[in-house]
Amino acid sequence: MESIVVFCGSSEGNDPEIVDCAYQLGATFAAEGITLVYGAAKIGIMGRVAQGALDYKGKVIGVIPDFLKLKEVFHSGLTKLIITENMHQRKLRMHELSDGIITLPGGFGTMEELFEMITWAQLGLHQKPIGLLNINGFYDELLAMLRTMVNKGFLKQEYYDILLVDNSIDGLLHKMKNYEPLPLPIWIKKDQL
Template sequence: MERIAVFCGSSNGASPIYKEGAIQLGTELAKRNITLVYGGSSVGLMGAVADTVLEMGGNVIGVIPKLLAEREIAHLHLTELHTVQTMHERKAKMAELSDGFITMPGGAGTLEEFFEVFTWSQIGYHQKPCGLLNINQYFDPLNLLLDHMVSEQFLQRQYRAIALSDSNPSGLLEKFMAYLPPAIKTYK
């Protein structure tokens, strides 16, 4: 894996443990020479993971919509910064540039990004790993919901396995390396 997209919050969250997790992830990416692809912001968990990768000599590619860049939150010291027009373009560019997707704690936008790449995998737009970095058990309710979707037969078990989860960046990246995508969903 050469490049991993990270979806996460533009705030630090209620506990310092979230920022610590972002720093741990940035450290692990840099140690493994994996380029970070992310939303291009200098604030919150996004800024923390990017700053860490950069401080460790790694590469960081940001993709930010013009509207957000104009609000002066664009990170100005990245390896590359792509400015796009819309959030849709941002997600498409991040997906194009990445070999996998890690979702860290964040808000509605972060979850929307996760569910989009999860769904794209399910229907065959890509076969890249999708993981939840479950810092402070943040994604426990989401993992329970995914399991509930399976038990209620709205999500097939083989597609539930797309959503890898680990509380440790190293453990999650090991799951990425071992990931075997399920067969592409059919509707027959």
């Protein structure tokens, strides 16, 4: 994987371990030569991931819609800044620039980004590894809810297994590098991809 998009919060929350891990993820990307693609903010968990990569001479591409440039206080020291017209174009561009997806803690926006990427994978629109970094058990309840979806017959086990989960950066990157995607659904035609 040459580049990974990271979805995460524009606030830091109140758990210092999450903040530290976000910075370390960026530093790890730099050490491994992985380009960070993210939402371009210099604040919150987003800013910590970017700063970790930049402090260790990593390549960082920020993608932000024009209307959020002031609200999310974009990072001015990025390798490259891409400005889009809207949120949908932002996600699409981030997806196009990445070989994999990692989600860190965040709020509604982070959840929306994660679930859109999982849905696209379920539909066969991409076969990229999707990782969830479960720092300090942040996503334990979400994972329990997903398990309930499987148990109640609303989510197939094979789609549940699309989401790669680990508590450590190294463990998650190992799973992502060794990910074997599901075969494309037979009802999807090549011209629809």
